[in-house]
Amino acid sequence: xxxxxxxxxxxxxxxxxxxxxxxxxxxxxxxxxxxxxxxxxxxxxxxxxxxxxxxxxxxxxxxxxxxxxxxxxxxxxxxxxxxxxxxxxxxxxxxxxxxxxxxxxxxxxxxxxxxxxxxxxxxxxxxxxxxxxxxxxxxxxxxxxxxxxxxxxxxxxxxxxxxxxxxxxxxxxxxxxxxxxxxxxxxxxxxxxxxxxxxxxxxxxxxxxxxxxxxxxxxxxxxxxxxxxxxxxxxxxxxxxxxxxxxxxxxxxxxxxxxxxxxxxxxxxxxxxxxxxxxxxxxxxxxxxxxx
Amino acid sequence: xxxxxxxxxxxxxxxxxxxxxxxxxxxxxxxxxxxxxxxxxxxxxxxxxxxxxxxxxxxxxxxxxxxxxxxxxxxxxxxxxxxxxxxxxxxxxxxxxxxxxxxxxxxxxxxxxxxxxxxxxxxxxxxxxxxxxxxxxxxxxxxxxxxxxxxxxxxxxxxxxxxxxxxxxxxxxxxxxxxxxxxxxxxxxxxxxxxxxxxxxxxxxxxxxxxxxxxxxxxxxxxxxxxxxxxxxxxxxxxxxxxxxxxxxxxxxxxxxxxxxxxxxxxxxxxxxxxxxxxxxxxxxxxxxxxxxxxxxxxxxxxxxxxxxxxxxxxxxxxxxxxxxxxxxxxxxxxxxxxxxxxxxxxxxxxxxxxxxxxxxxxxxxxxxxxxxxxxxxxxxxxxxxxxxxxxxxxxxxxxxxxxxxxxxxxxxxxxxxxxxxxxxxxxxxxxxxxxxxxxxxxxxxxxxxxxxxxxxxxxxxxxxxxxxxxxxxxxxxxxxxxxxxxxxxxxxxxxxxxxxxxxxxxxxxxxxxxxxxxxxxxxxxxxxxxxxxxxxxxxxxxxxxxxxxxxxxxxxxxxxxxxxxxxxxxxxxxxxxxxxxxxxxxxxxxxxxxxxxxxxxxxxxxxxxxxxxxxxxxxxxxxxxxxxxxxxxxxxxxxxxxxxxxxxxxxxxxxxxxxxxxxxxxxxxxxxxxxx
Numbered sequence: 025x026x027x028x029x030x031x032x033x034x035x036x037x038x039x040x041x042x043x044x045x046x047x048x049x050x051x052x053x054x055x056x057x058x059x060x061x062x063x064x065x066x067x068x069x070x071x072x073x074x075x076x077x078x079x080x081x082x083x084x085x086x087x088x089x090x091x092x093x094x095x096x097x098x099x100x101x102x103x104x105x106x107x108x109x110x111x112x113x114x115x116x117x118x119x120x121x122x123x124x125x126x127x128x129x130x131x132x133x134x135x136x137x138x139x140x141x142x143x144x145x146x147x148x149x150x151x152x153x154x155x156x157x158x159x160x161x162x163x164x165x166x167x168x169x170x171x172x173x174x175x176x177x178x179x180x181x182x183x184x185x186x187x188x189x190x191x192x193x194x195x196x197x198x199x200x201x202x203x204x205x206x207x208x209x210x211x212x213x214x215x216x217x218x219x220x221x222x223x224x225x226x227x228x229x230x231x232x233x234x235x236x237x238x239x240x241x242x243x244x245x246x247x248x249x250x251x252x253x254x255x256x257x258x259x260x261x262x263x264x265x266x267x268x269x270x271x272x273x274x275x276x277x278x279x280x281x282x283x284x285x286x287x288x289x290x291x292x293x294x295x296x297x298x299x300x301x302x303x304x305x306x307x308x309x310x311x312x313x314x315x316x
Numbered sequence: 317x318x319x320x321x322x323x324x325x326x327x328x329x330x331x332x333x334x335x336x337x338x339x340x341x342x343x344x345x346x347x348x349x350x351x352x353x354x355x356x357x358x359x360x361x362x363x364x365x366x367x368x369x370x371x372x373x374x375x376x377x378x379x380x381x382x383x384x385x386x387x388x389x390x391x392x393x394x395x396x397x398x399x400x401x402x403x404x405x406x407x408x409x410x411x412x413x414x415x416x417x418x419x420x421x422x423x424x425x426x427x428x429x430x431x432x433x434x435x436x437x438x439x440x441x442x443x444x445x446x447x448x449x450x451x452x453x454x455x456x457x458x459x460x461x462x463x464x465x466x467x468x469x470x471x472x473x474x475x476x477x478x479x480x481x482x483x484x485x486x487x488x489x490x491x492x493x494x495x496x497x498x499x500x501x502x503x504x505x506x507x508x509x510x511x512x513x514x515x516x517x518x519x520x521x522x523x524x525x526x527x528x529x530x531x532x533x534x535x536x537x538x539x540x541x542x543x544x545x546x547x548x549x550x551x552x553x554x555x556x557x558x559x560x561x562x563x564x565x566x567x568x569x570x571x572x573x574x575x576x577x578x579x580x581x582x583x584x585x586x587x588x589x590x591x592x593x594x595x596x597x598x599x600x601x602x603x604x605x606x607x608x609x610x611x612x613x614x615x616x617x618x619x620x621x622x623x624x625x626x627x628x629x630x631x632x633x634x635x636x637x638x639x640x641x642x643x644x645x646x647x648x649x650x651x652x653x654x655x656x657x658x659x660x661x662x663x664x665x666x667x668x669x670x671x672x673x674x675x676x677x678x679x680x681x682x683x684x685x686x687x688x689x690x691x692x693x694x695x696x697x698x699x700x701x702x703x704x705x706x707x708x709x710x711x712x713x714x715x716x717x718x719x720x721x722x723x724x725x726x727x728x729x730x731x732x733x734x735x736x737x738x739x740x741x742x743x744x745x746x747x748x749x750x751x752x753x754x755x756x757x758x759x760x761x762x763x764x765x766x767x768x769x770x771x772x773x774x775x776x777x778x779x780x781x782x783x784x785x786x787x788x789x790x791x792x793x794x795x796x797x798x799x800x801x802x803x804x805x806x807x808x809x810x811x812x813x814x815x816x817x818x819x820x821x822x823x824x825x826x827x828x829x830x831x832x833x834x835x836x837x838x839x840x841x842x843x844x845x846x847x848x849x850x851x852x853x854x855x856x857x858x859x860x861x862x863x864x865x866x867x868x869x870x871x872x873x874x875x876x877x878x879x880x881x882x883x884x885x886x887x888x889x890x891x892x893x894x895x896x897x898x899x900x901x902x903x904x905x906x907x908x909x910x911x912x913x914x915x916x917x918x919x920x921x922x923x924x925x926x927x928x929x930x931x932x933x934x935x936x937x938x939x940x941x942x943x944x945x946x947x948x949x950x951x952x953x954x955x956x957x958x959x960x961x962x963x964x965x966x967x968x969x970x971x972x973x974x975x976x977x978x979x980x981x982x983x984x985x986x987x988x989x990x991x992x993x
Contacts (some may be wrong), residue, residue: 209759217776229764
């Protein structure tokens with residue numbers, strides 16, 4: 025018995041989720057997905073109403089500087105007397121504006137490029153794919169810093185920069201999926217009834233490669249949060265006095281070196297970590313349902 | 317261990333269930349059979365009947381959600397179901413072998429062949445050096461000419477036939493008590509299949525191994541087995557000696573199954589094929605009575621109420637049918653409908669003219685002549701059958717005609733207009749040339765509903781939108797006999813036959829003049845195949861459409877074709893009226909192809925062995941490209957000069973140095989009975 029077992033056709037051991045209903049049912053059964061979603065939607069809620077529900081005005085300091093956590097200041101205060109808890113709640117907004125917008129940009133651009141190169145192949149594929157690979161060889165953060173410094177920083181610049189940086193990664197994933205689809209007979213069947221390339225790419229092939237795109241989108245969103253936080257930490261993100269997790273960390277991280285004022289750094293850091301982990305849990309949930 | 321008193325395999329009252337969405341669904345319903353030592357037993361049935369499940373249960377390799385719920389399995393007297401993990405491993409290592417359909421999947425792609433075969437011996441404690449020696453012997457026994465060099469190669473460097481030989485060598489190396497073959501030749505060409513079957517038969521006699529042979533092909537079963545069991549919906553409905561089952565079937569399912577097969581030289585103008593109406597019950601369905609009752613035209617009240625016991629229908633012949641004596645009176649299902657096709661009129665201008673088409677592919681510096689100077693014409697309402705082994709250029713010719721592949725040289729004409737490549741064709745040309753693909757799963761977009769697929773085709777091919785498209789949509793689906801309720805389904809919710817009907821409807825959305833049918837029934841079961849062939853013939857009668865029909869199944873080609881073209885290495889070897897090509901005198905290559913097909917009627921002709929495999933198109937042989945494998949090749953002439961394609965009789969073209977009269981004499985045409993396929 026050195027041969028692999030063949031599972032007969034009639035046995036749907038692994039039902040591939042395809043319909044929307046099945047997708048939802050599958051996700052609802054995934055504990056990872058549910059926990060991730062709860063955390064994620066909590067931060068989305070804070071992005072909208074964080075300033076409103078905050079106990080203190082996040083942008084107004086007080087004389088109580090560097091107070092340790094207490095019932096009044098749950099997460100303590102920082103060196104300007106800002107309430108850290110309020111700053112964390114309000115700080116969800118900037119990152120949840122930039123990261124999803126950048127991801128959406130990358131998905132739209134990357135999907136288009138992936139469809140084009142995968143479907144056309146030939147010289148189009150050769151040229152675009154080499155460009156994409158060239159872009160991938162440069163370390164992300166170095167490239168990002170260079171562009172932001174060159175263009176001057178604003179929210180829009182940040183979105184565009186991170187979006188462009190992630191486009192090649194998305195394009196590569198989509199292209200691989202399109203190459204597999206292109207070999208199926210429904211593609212020549214469409215050509216044989218005179219369909220144009222655009223219709224074949226977007227109406228015939230795209231719906232069949234949605235599963236990898238959804239997974240890619242959630243994974244990219246996680247990385248986008250990281251990248252945006254990294255840029256903010258370097259001072260290239262949102263400008264003060266607007267609260268931003270990574271910027272807050274960068275302002276106060278020297279203080280923890282003394283060993284005393286850990287709360288000013290720990291809580292924003294935990295906020296970033298919890299958002300990234302939550303998004304990854306959602307991505308895992310999608311992967312389980314869509315690709316198993 | 318030749319004369320064991322115990323049977324090699326004994327299966328009794330086997331019940332297998334698969335757990336699907338939280339409930340157990342029964343897939344095998346009390347299957348019992350026995351295989352004596354050295355006996356070959358066949359198991360037939362359509363897909364979904366439980367053939368593979370039976371095999372997997374015997375080797376204890378059911379998928380994770382599968383479970384044996386009841387019954388017994390004994391392999392050479394050993395209770396297979398009660399074995400410990402170690403006992404099971406020993407049973408598999410020493411007594412039991414299995415060969416699967418696809419040898420490429422069964423071999424480890426990253427391991428050299430020699431090392432893989434040697435594993436069979438090392439797993440039983442043989443030293444490495446000796447294992448390699450024994451591997452060489454094992455490969456030699458499956459008639460691999462140069463075992464030493466094959467052992468040093470990777471599986472992908474071998475052809476499909478060679479791969480299957482390696483798998484068989486591994487299976488037989490341990491001298492098993494039972495060898496299970498699950499569709500071992502289904503993916504292979506007829507000529508290669510014939511060789512592999514001969515090999516299995518010879519080895520089985522040598523080793524005196526008991527064989528469980530699973531196949532959907534009754535011709536193959538007849539050739540290989542002494543007894544046969546017919547499975548339907550997980551139940552063994554009939555069992556007996558092969559000749560008795562095939563020529564005196566006593567169960568309506570078996571009767572229907574045999575009638576579905578186009579054979580005995582029947583042609584489309586002589587009558588419709590029978591099919592089996594209805595569908596296989598879904599897995600796990602409660603069937604208190606006869607499993608076939610719902611589709612059986614002979615069924616009466618007792619059939620749905622009471623499970624039929626095994627009736628003795630003859631010596632060693634058992635039928636589970638309450639009315640087995642009347643099984644052969646099963647009414648024919650193929651009656652009625654449109655007129656029969658009349659012979660196409662070839663006096664006018666041809667619809668399609670293929671003129672000296674050559675296609676050269678460049679690959680890693682090699683020039684591959686996929687097509688070499690092919691000329692043919694197709695007249696309106698005619699079916700041109702296209703046959704040949706894989707690699708003969710059939711698909712390239714079809715793709716060139718459709719415009720997907722640009723010819724290197726030569727011209728195509730439709731109604732006298734020159735046909736450019738697809739991108740440059742007029743909408744009218746696009747509409748008039750359509751295709752039905754082999755595999756409807758791949759040909760239909762799985763994300764689109766049937767309705768969307770067909771409406772889009774109506775819009776692009778029929779220029780219809782809105783109300784008019786709706787009306788035509790309903791006409792179209794009733795023409796292909798598809799119920800309205802399937803319109804909102806996605807392809808995966810449909811059975812293979814229904815999917816192929818959707819694909820056919822799509823091809824007929826405009827008014828096509830020529831439809832390329834690329835093996836349209838080879839992915840389907842025989843009962844469904846018959847219904848699809850009937851549909852294609854009906855549409856041809858109604859729409860006067862011409863078909864270019866590609867198939868490796870010569871019975872199917874003979875049934876549907878008016879004329880047949882035989883291709884080899886990109887060249888046309890023979891072209892003529894279907895009857896003439898089949899009855900001969902024919903080209904030696906055609907002769908060999910015909911002789912390779914195992915038939916369920918038997919008799920016929922002696923098999924002509926084609927030596928070796930189809931040569932590479934990158935380096936075609938000199939002279940006549942077929943001379944390297946030809947059993948009638950003449951020394952000196954055939955390897956030097958390529959014979960021209962000449963008209964040897966009216967309408968019958970052949971590419972062979974041997975004069976037709978000589979072929980007629982050699983092939984005994986006229987004297988002997990007409991060959992039966």
